Amino acid sequence: MLASASASASFLPRPKPKPHLLKRLASALTPPSPLSPSTGADPDPDQDPTPLFLRPPAHPVPAPSLAAFRRRAAALVPPSAPHLHRHLRWLLADAAHDPDADPALLRAPLGDLEALWLRHVRDRRPFQYVVGNEHWRDLVVAVREGVLIPRPETEAVVEMVGRVEGFEAGWWTDLGTGSGAIAVAVARMLGPEGKVFATDVSEVAIEVARLNVQRYGMQDKVQIRHGSWFEPLEDLKGKFMGVISNPPYIPTDDLPGLQPEVGWHEPKLALDGGKDGLDHLLHLCEGLSSVLKPGGFFVFETNGNKQSEFLVDFLSTKWDSSFHDVEAVLDFADIKRFVTGYRR
């Protein structure tokens, strides 16, 4: 194991050529352009679908070797991205059972950590995919490629659910559940009669959502059904107290201009909302009244002011006979991020 540690230490260039390497990295980091996955010789350490933070700490590494890795990794952080130092700290916290022990027990071989760090700094692979989790609300949500990383804005959705009178006894549905973050967070607030039905068309999402439901012991409260939007819920129409969704809402034309972490790495399936970004939201609006019971509540996350205003208008006119109190709700950046309302 020691031998492999020093062999893989050659993965990252030595500190001496640092300025040159940093310059190369800096130019790779600035203009976003589609980049194929790392073409270098670094192996893909993620053949194992288990998130890094959940793997057993089975790889002892002497403290000096880990410290050397830490120095090399820190040297790769460009001045324009100081937040990467925080990420390095968090990577070590997740990758090692106790980063200060000697030897430190790592959840992956040191060489893998080197490669993971390089993909993060060079290829803009999201930190959350590197460690396999996102800290979201009071949860640590397991994530991996193929699943949207839960966003901080979406945390507010769970608060809104909690303010619905009698929510804890109702049946809720999280459409396009992705990692299952919303489903798990809502399930944890429910009483004995409450349930969450989570749907997603992506098989990877179903797997990851299942993992998160299990990790939080919510198997009795959350049912995960594979399929598109309302389709898997045919047998439950009219029974829901609440419908929740954070569907893909980015206009197709905006996808190429996204920040690289998002545009190059997160699943398009979870982001692309069609021409105006409204395709899925409109589909959800159309099916909403037949799924909700009378008095039922809905909350959707949207792309912002234009979409929210459009949907509020749409639901208040075309669907006026079905819904009341339809309104746009601000997020923490004062953007109209959510549309909520009640079924008559």
Added chain:
Amino acid sequence: MAGAAVMTTWGLSDDELMGQCEMGTFKASGPGGQHRNKRESAVRLRHRPTGIIAQAVEDRSQHKNRASALSRLRTLIALKVRKPINLEEYTPPVELLQILPLKSTIRRKDVGPQIGPNNPKFAPGMQALLDLLFAVEGSVSEAAKILGLSTGAVSRLILSDDSLRTAANELRAAKGLKPLK
């Protein structure tokens, strides 16, 4: 610091208090939501009615940092914001009674055990104590009379928490009184 606008900060729930704040970190982020993956877990809250700023950076979860920042904000408001008291009609509120030692002659039995500085409920009591101290122009002996305690006991209470001591001494200094030590 006192005034009508500030009166509305007392007795607010977390949601209500958050509603009075700006989360400074996120203003510059553009479209946000699905567009963005840049987790600034640090949270900085600016309380609009008073201009007081509180922040939390320690936790990896923004959600937890928000809760810490809010709790810190409550403490800062308690320390900096004074509610005027009419001494003639004054009865100490229950949150103040709760932080007084049991031997206080005005402390009713149903008030419960003495709440110490490490308890989150200490902040409202501290706020009420500072309001009283402000109203009696910084005089610990006057405050002690009203609270049914010896001057020494009130002094010890003020000294039991660093931020309370600092705020009390600032108040006393403004009235030309020596700091409590």
